Amino acid sequence: AQSVTQPDIHITVSEGASLELRCNYSYGATPYLFWYVQSPGQGLQLLLKYFSGDTLVQGIKGFEAEFKRSQSSFNLRKPSVHWSDAAEYFCAVGARGYSTLTFGKGTMLLVSP
Amino acid sequence: ETGVTQTPRHLVMGMTNKKSLKCEQHLGHNAMYWYKQSAKKPLELMFVYSLEERVENNSVPSRFSPECPNSSHLFLHLHTLQPEDSALYLCASSQADNREAYGYTFGSGTRLTVV
Numbered sequence: 001a002q003s004v005t006q007p008d009i010h011i012t013v014s015e016g017a018s019l020e021l022r023c024n025y026s027y028g029a030t031p032y033l034f035w036y037v038q039s040p041g042q043g044l045q046l047l048l049k050y051f052s053g054d055t056l057v058q059g060i061k062g063f064e065a066e067f068k069r070s071q072s073s074f075n076l077r078k079p080s081v082h083w084s085d086a087a088e089y090f091c092a093v094g095a096r097g098y099s100t101l102t103f104g105k106g107t108m109l110l111v112s113p
Numbered sequence: 114e115t116g117v118t119q120t121p122r123h124l125v126m127g128m129t130n131k132k133s134l135k136c137e138q139h140l141g142h143n144a145m146y147w148y149k150q151s152a153k154k155p156l157e158l159m160f161v162y163s164l165e166e167r168v169e170n171n172s173v174p175s176r177f178s179p180e181c182p183n184s185s186h187l188f189l190h191l192h193t194l195q196p197e198d199s200a201l202y203l204c205a206s207s208q209a210d211n212r213e214a215y216g217y218t219f220g221s222g223t224r225l226t227v228v
Binding site: 034036041042043044045046049090092094100101103104105106 | 117119146154155156158161169203205216217218219220221222224
Protein backbone atom coordinates (compact mmCIF):
# COMPACT_ATOMS: atom_id res chain seq x y z
CA ALA A 1 0.00 0.00 0.00
CA GLN A 2 1.13 3.52 -0.66
CA SER A 3 1.95 6.00 2.09
CA VAL A 4 2.89 9.66 2.35
CA THR A 5 5.12 11.40 4.87
CA GLN A 6 5.21 15.11 5.45
CA PRO A 7 7.97 15.47 8.02
CA ASP A 8 7.24 19.06 9.00
CA ILE A 9 4.10 19.71 11.04
CA HIS A 10 4.65 23.49 11.12
CA ILE A 11 6.86 25.81 9.09
CA THR A 12 7.26 29.56 9.56
CA VAL A 13 8.54 31.64 6.66
CA SER A 14 9.03 35.38 6.38
CA GLU A 15 6.96 37.13 3.76
CA GLY A 16 8.98 37.39 0.56
CA ALA A 17 11.24 34.49 1.44
CA SER A 18 11.36 31.23 -0.49
CA LEU A 19 9.46 28.15 0.61
CA GLU A 20 9.98 24.42 0.34
CA LEU A 21 7.57 21.89 1.84
CA ARG A 22 8.73 18.31 1.96
CA CYS A 23 6.83 15.23 0.88
CA ASN A 24 8.08 11.65 0.73
CA TYR A 25 6.03 8.78 -0.58
CA SER A 26 6.21 5.04 -0.53
CA TYR A 27 4.89 3.13 -3.50
CA GLY A 28 6.18 0.25 -5.59
CA ALA A 29 5.46 1.72 -9.02
CA THR A 30 5.30 5.18 -10.52
CA PRO A 31 2.88 7.13 -8.37
CA TYR A 32 0.49 9.91 -9.17
CA LEU A 33 1.28 12.82 -6.86
CA PHE A 34 -0.73 15.82 -5.77
CA TRP A 35 -0.42 18.88 -3.58
CA TYR A 36 -3.52 20.43 -2.01
CA VAL A 37 -3.94 23.56 0.10
CA GLN A 38 -6.56 24.11 2.81
CA SER A 39 -7.43 27.48 4.27
CA PRO A 40 -9.08 27.56 7.71
CA GLY A 41 -12.63 26.23 7.63
CA GLN A 42 -12.42 25.38 3.95
CA GLY A 43 -12.07 22.29 1.82
CA LEU A 44 -8.92 21.27 -0.02
CA GLN A 45 -7.94 22.99 -3.25
CA LEU A 46 -5.72 21.31 -5.82
CA LEU A 47 -2.44 23.18 -6.36
CA LEU A 48 -0.72 20.86 -8.83
CA LYS A 49 -0.36 17.25 -9.90
CA TYR A 50 2.20 14.93 -11.44
CA PHE A 51 1.43 11.88 -13.58
CA SER A 52 4.31 11.47 -16.00
CA GLY A 53 6.69 13.41 -18.20
CA ASP A 54 8.47 16.52 -17.03
CA THR A 55 9.42 16.06 -13.40
CA LEU A 56 9.06 19.78 -12.64
CA VAL A 57 5.38 20.63 -12.40
CA GLN A 58 3.89 24.12 -12.36
CA GLY A 59 0.73 24.82 -10.41
CA ILE A 60 -1.56 27.64 -9.43
CA LYS A 61 -0.65 30.60 -7.21
CA GLY A 62 3.02 30.47 -8.27
CA PHE A 63 3.74 27.04 -6.77
CA GLU A 64 5.84 24.32 -8.35
CA ALA A 65 6.91 20.82 -7.32
CA GLU A 66 9.62 18.48 -8.46
CA PHE A 67 9.29 14.70 -8.63
CA LYS A 68 12.52 12.93 -7.70
CA ARG A 69 12.19 9.20 -8.11
CA SER A 70 15.59 8.43 -6.57
CA GLN A 71 14.57 10.22 -3.37
CA SER A 72 10.89 9.23 -3.44
CA SER A 73 10.10 12.89 -2.98
CA PHE A 74 7.69 15.47 -4.36
CA ASN A 75 8.61 18.72 -2.63
CA LEU A 76 6.54 21.86 -3.08
CA ARG A 77 8.30 25.18 -3.69
CA LYS A 78 7.53 28.84 -4.10
CA PRO A 79 10.19 31.50 -4.71
CA SER A 80 8.50 34.30 -2.76
CA VAL A 81 5.82 33.68 -0.14
CA HIS A 82 2.87 36.03 0.37
CA TRP A 83 0.90 36.41 3.60
CA SER A 84 -2.11 34.90 1.83
CA ASP A 85 -0.19 31.62 1.42
CA ALA A 86 -0.60 30.88 5.14
CA ALA A 87 -2.62 27.66 5.19
CA GLU A 88 -2.24 23.91 5.60
CA TYR A 89 -0.68 21.97 2.74
CA PHE A 90 -1.33 18.31 1.99
CA CYS A 91 0.63 15.96 -0.22
CA ALA A 92 -1.25 12.97 -1.66
CA VAL A 93 -0.35 9.88 -3.66
CA GLY A 94 -2.50 7.78 -5.92
CA ALA A 95 -2.04 4.82 -8.22
CA ARG A 96 -3.54 3.71 -11.49
CA GLY A 97 -6.38 1.33 -10.90
CA TYR A 98 -6.83 2.33 -7.26
CA SER A 99 -9.90 4.24 -6.34
CA THR A 100 -8.58 6.58 -3.69
CA LEU A 101 -5.77 8.94 -2.78
CA THR A 102 -3.64 8.60 0.33
CA PHE A 103 -2.95 11.89 2.08
CA GLY A 104 -0.11 13.01 4.31
CA LYS A 105 -0.80 14.56 7.71
CA GLY A 106 -0.27 18.06 6.38
CA THR A 107 2.15 20.92 6.98
CA MET A 108 0.88 24.16 8.47
CA LEU A 109 2.55 27.18 6.89
CA LEU A 110 2.78 30.36 8.94
CA VAL A 111 3.95 33.57 7.25
CA SER A 112 5.59 36.21 9.40
CA PRO A 113 5.71 39.89 8.41
CA GLU B 114 -23.54 26.58 -9.77
CA THR B 115 -20.29 24.71 -10.26
CA GLY B 116 -17.96 22.69 -8.06
CA VAL B 117 -18.80 20.64 -4.99
CA THR B 118 -21.32 22.06 -2.53
CA GLN B 119 -21.80 20.77 1.00
CA THR B 120 -24.66 21.63 3.34
CA PRO B 121 -24.95 22.54 6.08
CA ARG B 122 -21.63 24.31 6.73
CA HIS B 123 -22.01 23.88 10.47
CA LEU B 124 -24.05 21.38 12.48
CA VAL B 125 -24.45 20.91 16.22
CA MET B 126 -26.31 17.80 17.25
CA GLY B 127 -27.02 15.82 20.37
CA MET B 128 -26.00 12.23 20.72
CA THR B 129 -29.57 11.01 20.27
CA ASN B 130 -30.34 13.12 17.20
CA LYS B 131 -30.58 12.01 13.58
CA LYS B 132 -29.24 14.34 10.93
CA SER B 133 -27.92 14.18 7.38
CA LEU B 134 -25.08 15.84 5.55
CA LYS B 135 -25.55 16.62 1.89
CA CYS B 136 -23.04 16.89 -0.93
CA GLU B 137 -23.78 17.92 -4.50
CA GLN B 138 -21.41 18.14 -7.44
CA HIS B 139 -21.97 19.87 -10.77
CA LEU B 140 -18.79 18.72 -12.46
CA GLY B 141 -20.08 15.66 -14.28
CA HIS B 142 -17.92 13.40 -12.14
CA ASN B 143 -18.90 9.79 -11.51
CA ALA B 144 -17.17 9.08 -8.19
CA MET B 145 -17.81 10.65 -4.81
CA TYR B 146 -16.09 10.33 -1.45
CA TRP B 147 -16.62 11.11 2.23
CA TYR B 148 -13.58 12.02 4.33
CA LYS B 149 -13.34 12.81 8.03
CA GLN B 150 -10.83 15.40 9.17
CA SER B 151 -10.11 15.58 12.90
CA ALA B 152 -7.63 17.82 14.64
CA LYS B 153 -4.07 16.45 14.64
CA LYS B 154 -5.07 13.38 12.59
CA PRO B 155 -4.66 12.69 8.87
CA LEU B 156 -7.59 12.71 6.53
CA GLU B 157 -9.59 9.52 7.02
CA LEU B 158 -11.36 8.02 4.05
CA MET B 159 -14.84 6.87 5.04
CA PHE B 160 -16.73 5.86 1.92
CA VAL B 161 -16.24 5.74 -1.83
CA TYR B 162 -18.99 5.61 -4.40
CA SER B 163 -18.18 4.94 -8.03
CA LEU B 164 -20.99 4.99 -10.59
CA GLU B 165 -23.41 5.13 -7.66
CA GLU B 166 -22.17 1.89 -6.12
CA ARG B 167 -20.33 1.81 -2.84
CA VAL B 168 -16.90 0.45 -3.63
CA GLU B 169 -15.12 1.14 -0.39
CA ASN B 170 -16.08 1.31 3.25
CA ASN B 171 -13.17 1.82 5.59
CA SER B 172 -14.52 0.12 8.72
CA VAL B 173 -16.73 3.04 9.55
CA PRO B 174 -19.14 2.56 12.49
CA SER B 175 -22.71 1.84 11.52
CA ARG B 176 -23.87 5.11 13.07
CA PHE B 177 -22.64 6.64 9.78
CA SER B 178 -24.75 5.60 6.80
CA PRO B 179 -23.97 6.87 3.30
CA GLU B 180 -26.41 7.19 0.43
CA CYS B 181 -25.73 7.98 -3.22
CA PRO B 182 -29.03 8.27 -5.11
CA ASN B 183 -27.34 9.47 -8.32
CA SER B 184 -23.93 10.53 -9.54
CA SER B 185 -24.47 14.15 -8.49
CA HIS B 186 -25.61 13.67 -4.91
CA LEU B 187 -24.13 12.07 -1.85
CA PHE B 188 -25.53 11.98 1.67
CA LEU B 189 -24.15 10.96 5.03
CA HIS B 190 -26.87 10.01 7.49
CA LEU B 191 -25.91 10.35 11.13
CA HIS B 192 -27.53 8.82 14.20
CA THR B 193 -26.55 8.27 17.84
CA LEU B 194 -23.16 9.87 17.34
CA GLN B 195 -20.45 10.16 19.95
CA PRO B 196 -18.49 13.28 20.94
CA GLU B 197 -15.38 11.85 19.24
CA ASP B 198 -17.28 12.05 15.95
CA SER B 199 -16.97 15.83 16.07
CA ALA B 200 -14.88 16.78 13.05
CA LEU B 201 -14.87 18.42 9.64
CA TYR B 202 -16.57 16.12 7.13
CA LEU B 203 -15.36 16.64 3.58
CA CYS B 204 -16.98 15.48 0.40
CA ALA B 205 -14.99 15.09 -2.82
CA SER B 206 -15.67 14.02 -6.36
CA SER B 207 -13.59 12.80 -9.27
CA GLN B 208 -13.86 11.22 -12.68
CA ALA B 209 -13.35 7.57 -11.76
CA ASP B 210 -12.28 6.33 -15.16
CA ASN B 211 -9.62 9.00 -15.48
CA ARG B 212 -9.21 10.11 -11.88
CA GLU B 213 -5.49 10.34 -12.12
CA ALA B 214 -5.78 13.17 -14.61
CA TYR B 215 -7.86 15.32 -12.31
CA GLY B 216 -7.43 14.29 -8.71
CA TYR B 217 -10.27 15.22 -6.42
CA THR B 218 -12.42 18.31 -6.17
CA PHE B 219 -13.38 18.96 -2.56
CA GLY B 220 -16.31 20.75 -1.02
CA SER B 221 -15.88 23.25 1.80
CA GLY B 222 -16.91 20.70 4.40
CA THR B 223 -19.44 20.44 7.21
CA ARG B 224 -18.14 21.27 10.68
CA LEU B 225 -19.94 18.80 12.97
CA THR B 226 -20.07 19.18 16.73
CA VAL B 227 -21.64 16.42 18.81
CA VAL B 228 -22.76 17.50 22.27
